Amino acid sequence: MGERKSDERISAVLSVLSQRGELQVRLLPGLLGVSGATVRRDLAVMEETGLIRRSYGKVTAARRGTELPVNLRLSQNAEAKRRIGALASSLIPSRPLVMAMSGGSTVGFVAGSLAARSDLTVVTNGLGTATSLMTRKSVHVVVTGGNARSLSNDLVGSRAEKELRSYRFDYAVVGVDGISPEFGFTRHSTRGAEIDRIMLEQADHTIVVADSSKLGRVCQAKIADIASVDTIVTDSHANAPMVAALRRMGVTTIPVVVPPQTEDRCFPPREVPLSPSGPLEP
Template sequence: MRLLTRYGEVEVHTLPGLLKVSGPTVRRDLALMEEKGLLLRSYGKIAAARQGAEMPVSFRHARNTEAKQRIGALASSLIPRRPLTVALSGGSTVRFVARHLAGRPDLTVVTNGLDTVGSLLSRQLVRVVVTGGQARPLSNDLVGRGAERTLRSYRFDFAVIGVDGISPEKGLTRHSVRGADVDRAMLEQADHTIVVADSSKFGRVHRAKIVDAAAVHTIVTDSHAETTTVAKLRERGVTTTLVVVPPRAPEAAPRTG
């Protein structure tokens, strides 16, 4: 999916060498990804089904892992060590925030993220409240009126959410309208708001707006974030903190025909 995002289309016969897997594995996985609507196959090539399509969270977990780990560690350090009630969304970056908070017996965490729940329960110290709602398979979180009702019955000291797009002009956005509604409820019920997002989300705009960028207090990202966007966010009063990550290794270009 990363190759398709960058190059648009790729010749299938180049994939075993690029991905270091067998031909049968490539064919099996491409068939599964086509069933999920992630790509199109024709005449020995594959192409993204549609530009900017949302990838399942299971794919996103493996992307920019080093940046997400460091973002999670820094964001969790912003939450003081005292009894607090915290809201956490779902998402691959918030999962790392949850891992760092899992050893905090002073916290009550309310979340709609099913992966977030697993990370919080790893040490069985945090008091965890899971919202109601309908499961959304692409993001592995709970959405809908049940989730929103649970969130609006609380007042949070901190809310930490992940997003799919960050733009100083267009605000914070997600692929899913229902997901954006839940994130907005978290932010509106919180005294302090934190957005965690790796640099690949900067400059992107998706169909579902959560809030204006200036409506949140802090954004934590990585050092590859576009400097112009970071400067504009800071001009709007958003504390934008960058964690240092190593330069990305160059990626071999596939044959695209």
């Protein structure tokens, strides 16, 4: 296998750790197709940012439910997010509209699909979202003020909240970290959840975009109840009973078709033992 970029290598390691609990350091150079020195640099970055723990020749995930930096999330479930973005953008009518869009990797794919629209004004707190929208110089983009969160590359705080409350939106498109019929839509960040809540409250039509890994997950900060959103766009790997439960709650839930996931050949299951405590939360 050719050498991956650092973000892709780190994302691959974290993805496997979320499923298997631990990895043997000695296996990583061969599995990732890089030198031992490169692996050591990657692990040092992951340890410094609190993503992993290292001990006795192995690495483990630092804690359950850790919020990953947005640059790492971009490479996770990328095909599902691309298809979710394309479908969600098709739900936005072709007429002059004012929209709210949050930050996040999945919303970024929606933004990319909308970038050619010349009839949209989009207000966003997501710096990555704004960049995606401006690629074609067609969408009128308004970026809120606020304090920057480096993990999510978005703006939060009272300035962002005040600006969003000054608008009435035709549509809001928001990404989330967790979806649960019982606990609603949640995020890792309390400040980020408040921004998302305002976007949903100020919009006539609301869309949540989230790949299937978010269904069944509950994070610390609640955004809103399930019934407060009109539409959820996810992917076809979503848990079928959960999709049915969301639909029974009155939410239009659309799973876009994504090809079956193939096992990551970089990490043969027989070579990487499970942690004694079992897999961590996906």
